[in-house]
Amino acid sequence: MLPREIRRIMKENEKYTRILEEYDRTGQFPLEKIRRSFTLKRITINKLKNLSKKKRKSMSKILDELVEEAKKK
Numbered sequence: 254m255l256p257r258e259i260r261r262i263m264k265e266n267e268k269y270t271r272i273l274e275e276y277d278r279t280g281q282f283p284l285e286k287i288r289r290s291f292t293l294k295r296i297t298i299n300k301l302k303n304l305s306k307k308k309r310k311s312m313s314k315i316l317d318e319l320v321e322e323a324k325k326k
Contacts, residue, residue, distance in 0.1 A: 286313075
């Protein structure tokens with residue numbers, strides 16, 4: 254394989270590389286779902302519920318996406 258191809262493949266799979274690096278470092282699988290209890294304002298919960306119904310996604314999936322998006326900024 255050419256170095257250019259290797260770099261392209263690594264870039265395409267960067268997310269999975271980070272996941273495996275995290276597992277090697279901590280011994281914990283980073284995509285494992287963990288149940289946590291936290292509080293949100295009632296208005297925020299209602300907005301999240303409405304968005305969940307509108308997009309047909311679970312509330313936890315929406316929160317995961319928002320956190321990932323915020324990490325990119």
